[in-house]
Amino acid sequence: VKKCSLTGRWVNDLGSNMTIMTMKSNGDFAGIYYTAVSATTKKIERSPLLGSQHQPYLLKQPTFGFTVHWTFSDSITVFTGQCFVDEDGKEVLKTMWLLRSHADKPIDDWKATLVGYNEFKRLESPME
Numbered sequence: 066v067k068k069c070s071l072t073g074r075w076v077n078d079l080g081s082n083m084t085i086m087t088m089k090s091n092g093d094f095a096g097i098y099y100t101a102v103s104a105t106t107k108k109i110e111r112s113p114l115l116g117s118q119h120q121p122y123l124l125k126q127p128t129f130g131f132t133v134h135w136t137f138s139d140s141i142t143v144f145t146g147q148c149f150v151d152e153d154g155k156e157v158l159k160t161m162w163l164l165r166s167h168a169d170k171p172i173d174d175w176k177a178t179l180v181g182y183n184e185f186k187r188l189e190s191p192m193e
């Protein structure tokens with residue numbers, strides 16, 4: 066069964082959600098990210114994501130990475146992690162991320178990268 070193909074809708078522990086719409090045969094994917102939180106005063110907007118995963122038929126519980134280009138701010142986040150299937154057959158994405166915000170000058174570079182982690186669960190569509 067095609068567990069851990071990332072296409073579809075996911076929600077994380079912060080309440081952010083992402084929809085992965087396209088998946089190429091080599092595991093490259095694209096989608097939209099809507100963050101529930103931000104540290105800027107700008108209005109949060111949907112932002113595009115691009116990523117790549119190992120193919121579940123080749124590697125069970127595949128690893129992946131993706132980049133979110135925040136349209137509403139001058140920052141970018143890269144997520145990387147792995148898809149696990151628990152005993153109830155539920156998929157969970159365990160990820161860590163680096164959030165790079167824009168620094169005005171090199172001396173400010175030291176404070177421009179935040180690190181964290183998020184877990185995502187699949188948002189089942191109502192039919193299922």
Ligand SMILES: O=C1N[C@H]2[C@H](CS[C@H]2CCCCC(=O)c2ccc3ccc4cccc5ccc2c3c45)N1
Nearest residue numbers: 079081100102103104105138139140142162166167
């Ligand atoms: O679902 C998830 N949502 C959160 C985590 C990892 S990504 C993160 C949302 C990030 C939105 C952009 C942002 O907050 C943002 C935008 C611009 C910033 C400019 C300057 C900053 C200076 C210091 C700290 C910041 C922290 C976040 C920032 C920005 C800065 N998972």
